[in-house]
Amino acid sequence: MSVKPRAIHFGAGNIGRGFIAPLLRKSGYHIVFTDVDKGLIDTINEERAYDVHILDGDGSMDGEKEVLEVDHVKGVLSTTNDLIREIEHPKLKLITTAVGLPVLDKIAPTLAKGIKARRAAGGGIINIIACENAIGATAQLEEKVRAHLEGGDAAWAEQHVGFANCSVDRIVPPFSPEEHDADSKLDVGVEEFFEWIVEGPSLKGAKPGALDVPIDGLALTDNLAAYNERKLFTLNTGHAITAYLGYLRGFHTVDQSIADAEIADIVRGALQAESGAALCRKHKFKDTEHEAYIEKIITRFQNAAVKDDVVRVGRQPLRKLGRGDRLVGPARMCVEYDIPVRHLATGIAAALSYENEEDDQSAEMRKAITEKGLDKYVVELTGFEEGSDVHKGILKSYKELEGWKKA
Numbered sequence: 001m002s003v004k005p006r007a008i009h010f011g012a013g014n015i016g017r018g019f020i021a022p023l024l025r026k027s028g029y030h031i032v033f034t035d036v037d038k039g040l041i042d043t044i045n046e047e048r049a050y051d052v053h054i055l056d057g058d059g060s061m062d063g064e065k066e067v068l069e070v071d072h073v074k075g076v077l078s079t080t081n082d083l084i085r086e087i088e089h090p091k092l093k094l095i096t097t098a099v100g101l102p103v104l105d106k107i108a109p110t111l112a113k114g115i116k117a118r119r120a121a122g123g124g125i126i127n128i129i130a131c132e133n134a135i136g137a138t139a140q141l142e143e144k145v146r147a148h149l150e151g152g153d154a155a156w157a158e159q160h161v162g163f164a165n166c167s168v169d170r171i172v173p174p175f176s177p178e179e180h181d182a183d184s185k186l187d188v189g190v191e192e193f194f195e196w197i198v199e200g201p202s203l204k205g206a207k208p209g210a211l212d213v214p215i216d217g218l219a220l221t222d223n224l225a226a227y228n229e230r231k232l233f234t235l236n237t238g239h240a241i242t243a244y245l246g247y248l249r250g251f252h253t254v255d256q257s258i259a260d261a262e263i264a265d266i267v268r269g270a271l272q273a274e275s276g277a278a279l280c281r282k283h284k285f286k287d288t289e290h291e292a293y294i295e296k297i298i299t300r301f302q303n304a305a306v307k308d309d310v311v312r313v314g315r316q317p318l319r320k321l322g323r324g325d326r327l328v329g330p331a332r333m334c335v336e337y338d339i340p341v342r343h344l345a346t347g348i349a350a351a352l353s354y355e356n357e358e359d360d361q362s363a364e365m366r367k368a369i370t371e372k373g374l375d376k377y378v379v380e381l382t383g384f385e386e387g388s389d390v391h392k393g394i395l396k397s398y399k400e401l402e403g404w405k406k407a
């Protein structure tokens with residue numbers, strides 16, 4: 001008897017359609033997208049399929065290397081009871097999310113309601129994986145879901161719902177169907193590279209530590225912390241620095257920015273001698289392998305076919321300046337290992353210099369710098385003491401970058 005497993009994916013956006021769904025579909029899952037965007041859900045239900053354009057080409061086919069179809073998809077609005085019925089569905093095996101970290105708060109009550117309904121319907125085990133750019137995103141979601149469960153429901157969830165953290169890596173910027181002569185506005189453009197690493201021991205199922213229906217392209221690990229930090233403090237660190245410095249220089253895309261020799265030197269300096277050195281010390285990555293990992297990432301930034309906007313990559317600078325996030329996080333790790341952080345300090349200063357009225361966090365940051373003064377604000381944001389080497393380095397770079405703005 002065929003299994004026909006089902007998966008619900010929260011957030012039918014770029015990562016959902018361009019990364020998670022294609023892998024699930026290839027592995028035999030039927031995908032139910034759920035989103036707050038009614039227009040998007042209606043389109044999914046009208047079209048039932050879309051194409052994923054692999055943007056790693058040589059310039060022929062508009063920079064496209066391959067086009068892959070994702071079919072058998074449907075959509076339900078996340079604000080309706082249809083979603084609860086989907087969570088009850090006996091063939092449901094997996095729930096994934098890619099909605100943005102702050103949105104996990106909003107979906108947690110719905111997930112808890114769905115879990116209660118699944119228990120009442122006599123449903124079986126499911127696993128939940130939050131595919132967001134943050135360390136421990138699923139653990140954060142789990143805590144929020146559990147806050148809405150009590151008594152028998154909480155005990156049932158303990159036995160029947162696995163919450164597994166993961167690291168997700170694929171560059172999926174907004175895609176223009178018109179530019180690519182694409183058939184559907186659901187189509188999405190992605191780089192060829194992807195990496196999805198999931199914490200195996202947290203998964204529940206017939207075989208502990210594994211999914212009952214394995215996903216081709218998903219790797220399991222019992223050491224997620226290392227891969228999570230490797231990805232966030234390399235890909236995201238380099239990407240953010242490239243974006244903020246590029247923005248200051250007036251570039252529009254990541255590939256334009258990384259083609260600037262000075263920017264590329266700063267990014268390499270931050271990733272190799274600083275975050276890379278700390279990551280290798282902490283997680284015992286081999287130097288040569290880590291160097292190759294960095295170089296592969298720089299090649300990915302150079303991919304002109306994805307046309308990744310620096311404004312997208314730099315979005316929400318205050319989140320990116322969080323103490324555990326991609327800029328301050330690796331700098332703090334370097335300090336722990338006595339590694340000087342000249343280039344990371346420049347990256348932090350570039351984020352602090354980000355001036356884009358259309359980004360609420362940029363506006364909030366500019367206001368705070370004016371009201372509190374940069375010295376104090378850097379202490380508040382980063383936790384680095386006033387007068388420490390890193391603190392001084394950030395202030396010095398911030399001044400130097402003022403010259404970039406005028407250039």
Ligand SMILES: NC(=O)C1=CN([C@@H]2O[C@H](COP(=O)(O)OP(=O)(O)OC[C@H]3O[C@@H](n4cnc5c(N)ncnc54)[C@H](O)[C@@H]3O)[C@@H](O)[C@H]2O)C=CC1
Nearest residue numbers: 011012013014015035036078098099100101132133171172
């Ligand atoms: N785009 C990328 O290259 C990558 C993104 N990520 C992470 O994936 C997450 C999603 O990013 P994108 O796909 O780029 O964003 P996106 O904006 O393209 O998609 C997010 C989707 O979530 C939906 N949504 C918002 N609130 C919702 C709610 N309450 N319930 C259900 N759906 C809701 C939105 O309507 C939208 O369709 C973020 O955490 C991002 O950091 C991670 C790796 C790569």
Ligand SMILES: O=P(O)(O)OC[C@H]1O[C@](O)(CO)[C@@H](O)[C@@H]1O
Nearest residue numbers: 133169170171235236239313315
């Ligand atoms: O999605 P965020 O966290 O705002 O950051 C953008 C980053 O996420 C990615 O979309 C994928 O990791 C990168 O392109 C970029 O570094």
